[in-house]
Amino acid sequence: QKEVEQDPGPLSVPEGAIVSLNCTYSNSAFQYFMWYRQYSRKGPELLMYTYSSGNKEDGRFTAQVDKSSKYISLFIRDSQPSDSATYLCAMSRGYQKVTFGIGTKLQVIP
Amino acid sequence: DAGVTQSPTHLIKTRGQQVTLRCSPKSGHDTVSWYQQALGQGPQFIFQYYEEEERQRGNFPDRFSGHQFPNYSSELNVNALLLGDSALYLCASSLATQGNEQFFGPGTRLTVL
Numbered sequence: 001q002k003e004v005e006q007d008p009g010p011l012s013v014p015e016g017a018i019v020s021l022n023c024t025y026s027n028s029a030f031q032y033f034m035w036y037r038q039y040s041r042k043g044p045e046l047l048m049y050t051y052s053s054g055n056k057e058d059g060r061f062t063a064q065v066d067k068s069s070k071y072i073s074l075f076i077r078d079s080q081p082s083d084s085a086t087y088l089c090a091m092s093r094g095y096q097k098v099t100f101g102i103g104t105k106l107q108v109i110p
Numbered sequence: 111d112a113g114v115t116q117s118p119t120h121l122i123k124t125r126g127q128q129v130t131l132r133c134s135p136k137s138g139h140d141t142v143s144w145y146q147q148a149l150g151q152g153p154q155f156i157f158q159y160y161e162e163e164e165r166q167r168g169n170f171p172d173r174f175s176g177h178q179f180p181n182y183s184s185e186l187n188v189n190a191l192l193l194g195d196s197a198l199y200l201c202a203s204s205l206a207t208q209g210n211e212q213f214f215g216p217g218t219r220l221t222v223l
Contacts, residue, residue, distance in 0.1 A: 013157035032210040043114075043200055044153065048151070088152055092210050097166050098143070098202075100152035 003027050006089055006101030015110050019076040023089035023101045026070065030091040030099075033065050035074045038086045038103065047087075048074065079108045114203050114215035122221045123177050123191050131186045131218045132177060135203030141161055141165075142184040143212060144176060145200040160206055188220075195202045 006023045010072040013019055021035075032051055036044035046065040050056045050072075056063045067094040072091070076083055115134045123129050141160045145153035155168035159178035178184045182203075188195055198219050202212035208219050 004152075006152075034210065036214075041218045046211065046213060049211050059168070063152070069212075090152075097155040097158065097168060098210065098212060100145075102150075102152045 001026060002042055003099050004089065004091060004101045007104055009016050010105040012107045013079055014029050015079060015081060015108055017079050017108075019108075021074040021076075021087050021089075021104050021106070023072050024070055025072075025091060025097075027091075027099075028067070028070065029093045029094070031094060032092045033063070034090040034098070035061075035063055036088040036090060036100075037083075038088060040085075044088055047058070056082060057076050076088060081108045081110050088102050114201055114213055116199075116201050116218050118218060119216070120196055120219045120221075122223065124189055124223050125193060127222075128187065129191060129220060131188075131199050131201075131220070133184045133201030133203075135182050135184070135187070135201075135217060136213050137211070139203035139205055140182050140184065141204045141206050143204070144184070144186045144200045145202065146170070146195075146199040147200055147217070149197070155189045156186070160215050164211040191222045193222050196220060 024097040026044040036043040053067045060077045064073040088103045092098045143158040144156040147153040157167040162178045173189045175187045198217040200217045201215045205213045
């Protein structure tokens with residue numbers, strides 16, 4: 001079993017839709033949770049960074065962490081074609097190596 | 111403010127050869143981590159350098175080695191290349207006190223023939 005599970009998709013949604021992306025994990029020691037966006041053939045770009053459980057909002061993006069269920073989510077409101085990319089969840093214990101999910105490929109259709 | 115830079119952008123090598131990839135961290139960052147991302151996969155942690163020493167290492171063989179210089183830049187060396195080493199190699203920089211907030215470079219795409 002992988003430490004971090006993420007559905008690779010692809011996920012296709014119409015422009016303006018609310019997108020929900022999710023990851024589950026098995027290591028209860030994870031404390032830091034991140035979401036990265038990666039465009040094709042580019043490096044990952046940090047979108048959201050959360051410590052422990054709770055919600056964090058930044059513009060159209062909301063990250064949620066539920067440590068009791070070992071489940072994290074990223075919501076994108078009013079999705080745009082420019083949001084089409086692969087979204088990677090990532091997590092770590094303290095200041096240690098970051099473990100990534102496989103990434104979910106998102107396509108927003110105009 | 112320059113972000114993380116990596117060189118070269120692309121590289122083609124043959125099996126058995128050796129390769130060196132380079133990374134300059136974001137201004138003000140002192141920690142460099144290297145990742146391997148195979149096609150269709152998430153990045154896999156190779157190792158992390160801080161204060162010119164390897165601080166952590168992932169499940170990669172000794173063929174993968176690195177170095178960090180006094181100016182915080184870093185190199186990744188891979189010896190005896192295998193076909194399976196073909197991947198995007200990503201460098202990420204961070205502050206030692208904020209190790210989880212990592213900023214990635216554009217990567218070096220290595221093809222082993």
